Every structure is written in C-alpha cells, then in structure tokens.
C-alpha cells in the first residue's frame with residue numbers, strides 16, 4: 001500500500017521546484033507532448049541538478065508510489081508522466097559541453113536535440129540525433145535515435161560511449177566500455193529501465209556547418225512511378241546520404257495544396273555537397289519531382305525545419321515496423337493507406353536504414369532489427385479529440401497491413417500507448433533473445449522494478 005507523500009520532506013531534500021496539484025504551475029508542469037495522455041501526478045519534481053535525483057528515488061521507494069522519469073516529455077506512449085505518482089522532470093538540466101580535440105560531447109540528460117545541435121555546429125561536428133529539435137535526448141538516446149545521419153553514423157545510441165546513472169538504490173555509477181559494460185549495453189536500446197541518467201557522453205561526427213539537404217515532392221498521382229524509382233535508387237546509395245520518405249497532407253503554410261503528398265527528404269553527410277547533389281540528380285532523372293526544395297541550409301536550420309508540424313499538445317498514436325526490403329506488394333499497401341489520409345498532420349515516414357546503422361552487429365546493443373533496410377513509422381497525430389477513434393484506427397489498420405512483411409523487433413520510441421501487457425510488448429519489441437538478456441540486466445540493476453513507467457522490461461527471476 002503506497003504511503004502519502006510528505007511535501008515538506010521532499011522539498012527540503014531537493015533544490016529543484018516541487019510542484020503539487022494545488023500549485024499554480026501544476027497544469028503546465030503536467031503537460032507532455034501527446035495531448036491524448038492526460039495524467040495527474042501526485043507531485044512533479046523539476047530537478048535542479050544531478051543531486052536531486054537520489055532523494056526523489058528514495059522518496060519513491062519510501063512511499064511506494066510509481067515514479068516516472070521525464071526528459072522533454074515527447075514520448076508518444078506518455079511514459080514521461082504517471083497518474084497519482086511522482087514525476088522526476090530532468091528537463092532543466094540542459095548543458096552541453098563539446099571537447100573538440102577528443103571529439104566527445106557531454107550532454108546533460110534534460111537537453112533537447114536543438115541544444116546539442118547548437119553546441120556542436122560551430123565546431124563542424126554533430127551527434128546523430130532525431131529530426132525534430134524539441135525532442136529530448138533522454139528518451140531518444142536510450143531507445144534509439146533515428147535521424148538524418150543514420151546511414152553515415154548510425155543511431156544516437158551507437159555514438160553513446162558513456163552514461164552517468166543513478167540506480168534504484170540511489171548509488172551513482174558510470175556505464176562505459178570499462179565500467180558496467182552490461183549496463184551500457186542495456187541503456188543502448190533498453191530505455192529508462194535501469195536507472196536515471198544524469199549525463200550522456202557521445203562521440204561526435206564531422207559535419208559541415210552548411211549541409212546539402214532538402215526535399216523532393218511527388219503528388220499522389222506520381223507515387224506508383226516514384227516509389228519503385230526511389231527503391232531502386234536507394235539500393236545504390238553511399239552511406240553519406242540518408243533519406244526518408246514522408247507521406248502527409250502538408251500544413252497550409254507550406255502552400256503545397258491540401259492533398260496528401262510524398263516527400264523524399266535527404267541530408268548529405270560527406271565532405272563535398274556536390275557529390276550529394278550528383279546522387280540526387282540521379283533520382284530526379286529517373287523520376288522528376290513535382291517540387292524540389294534544395295536551398296542552402298545549416299545543420300541547425302534543417303534540424304528544426306519540421307518543428308512547427310509537430311506542436312505540443314497534438315493527440316497522437318504511433319506504430320512502427322522494420323523491413324528487409326520494400327517491394328511491389330508493400331508499395332501497393334503504402335499507396336493505398338497513405339493515399340487514404342485526408343487530414344493535416346498524421347503521416348508516415350519510411351526511413352532508409354542500412355549503411356553504418358546496418359554494420360553494427362545485432363548483439364552489440366539492445367536496439368533490435370539491424371537487418372532492417374527500411375523502418376516504417378506510422379505517426380498518427382491530430383488536434384480534435386473527436387478524431388481519436390478515426391486517427392487511431394488509420395494507424396492500426398495501416399500498420400497491421402504492413403505487419404506480414406516485417407522482420408522481428410519494433411523501435412520502442414515509435415510505439416504508442418497500448419493495452420498489451422508489458423511482457424508481450426517487450427517481446428514484440430526486442431525478440432526473445434534480447435529480452436532475456438535485458439531482463440537479466442534489469443534483475444541486476446533494478447530487481448524490484450522501481451523504473452517501470454516505461455516500455456517495461458520485467459526483471460528475470462532471482
């Protein structure tokens with residue numbers, strides 16, 4: 001039976017703000033990105049420093065209340081909050097320090113992707129992260145991290161060399177290749193299951209400040225030509241070119257009409273942008289786009305160019321699957337389902353994987369599906385609660401139609417809230433072998449499953 005929180009005790013134990021339901025900041029503090037998740041925590045603690053973490057963990061243990069860890073609150077399944085429990089909000093810890101000589105970047109766990117990009121860009125470096133700048137590094141790096149550098153440098157977690165972690169018993173450890181390597185393995189894909197990360201250390205990649213990047217747009221009537229042309233072109237691409245298909249109804253301010261279109265987004269990570277341009281020309285020659293947007297841009301600008309499409313408070317339900325090919329029947333299914341989408345917002349991305357991502361051995365990290373050549377993310381989001389049933393149904397029907405073609409594994413960061421029990425969900429995400437290894441690590445570091453408000457990995461029996 002949980003015991004009540006002592007606000008006085010908690011407030012005196014931490015230096016950050018302790019926000020209870022009667023606080024004027026409570027309504028704003030309990031909000032996360034997904035507006036469909038409407039939870040009322042008993043208390044929200046905004047950590048002011050790493051020193052606030054152990055007291056909050058201690059308080060969760062003492063009261064028996066569930067504990068949710070939050071970075072930037074972008075998790076679509078809503079794991080950054082909890083009804084009636086304690087939220088430890090790490091979002092105030094945002095400092096990023098770059099060591100240009102050692103080519104390392106130390107990032108406090110509450111930083112957003114934009115914080116990292118702005119710090120690394122002046123050094124001609126980048127950490128491979130996701131494509132929307134307000135996303136938190138905490139959840140992104142612990143789950144995966146798919147973005148515009150995935151073929152050149154892999155996932156965010158492939159660049160993770162160390163993490164400072166506070167465990168369920170309040171002790172601080174460093175996870176690296178030399179210290180607690182099992183923990184590092186688990187953190188690279190196992191999410192927030194093992195402890196609270198206070199800082200990440202990433203290896204940085206070289207990246208020009210001006211990147212060759214942009215989009216080609218194809219109207220609905222062109223997809224049956226453009227998609228096979230894209231698949232053939234993608235098969236020959238060098239690692240430096242990461243591309244992604246996006247199907248969505250463009251927001252009105254893009255002035256591209258109000259019908260669903262397909263974008264081929266791309267970013268070139270090589271030294272000379274002209275090489276990237278030559279590759280892009282080949283696709284344009286094979287299938288000319290209706291609109292090409294290839295303006296000179298900087299990394300920071302490109303990384304935030306989609307931000308306005310994903311406003312906080314959107315109502316969202318997502319699903320994903322990986323594929324080792326993208327052939328005729330799959331293309332037909334994509335055309336049928338994406339073509340049926342009529343409202344602004346919701347869409348689907350097909351990330352072209354392979355390259356550096358695919359060369360990481362399957363058992364090197366907890367992230368699943370390294371054999372995947374394409375990763376489909378069906379990201380339903382809309383603004384009107386009345387659209388919840390139709391929006392959710394579209395995502396489910398599309399992803400179910402693609403399921404027979406998929407390989408094992410799912411990316412936890414592209415999963416919505418579902419009724420499935422924790423074990424079944426974890427099995428679907430990681431497959432039996434990885435789940436067994438993760439459960440063993442969970443037993444070692446969090447045997448009582450204190451960190452369970454996440455895509456949970458049940459501890460192996462003692």
Ligand SMILES: Cc1cc2nc3c(=O)[nH]c(=O)nc-3n(C[C@H](O)[C@H](O)[C@H](O)COP(=O)(O)OP(=O)(O)OC[C@H]3O[C@@H](n4cnc5c(N)ncnc54)[C@H](O)[C@@H]3O)c2cc1C
Nearest residue numbers: 071072073074075079080130131136138139140146192197
């Ligand atoms: C608009 C949008 C765009 C996105 N774009 C991409 C993309 O391009 N590429 C991609 O790969 N993903 C993307 N995602 C998915 C994203 O990776 C996940 O939503 C991720 O969980 C967000 O991390 P967060 O810290 O903001 O989330 P939060 O909701 O704050 O946290 C999610 C979970 O991560 C864990 N966690 C967070 N911080 C810590 C910590 N310090 N210590 C321990 N555990 C912690 C906790 O279990 C927590 O429940 C996007 C999501 C959205 C909403």
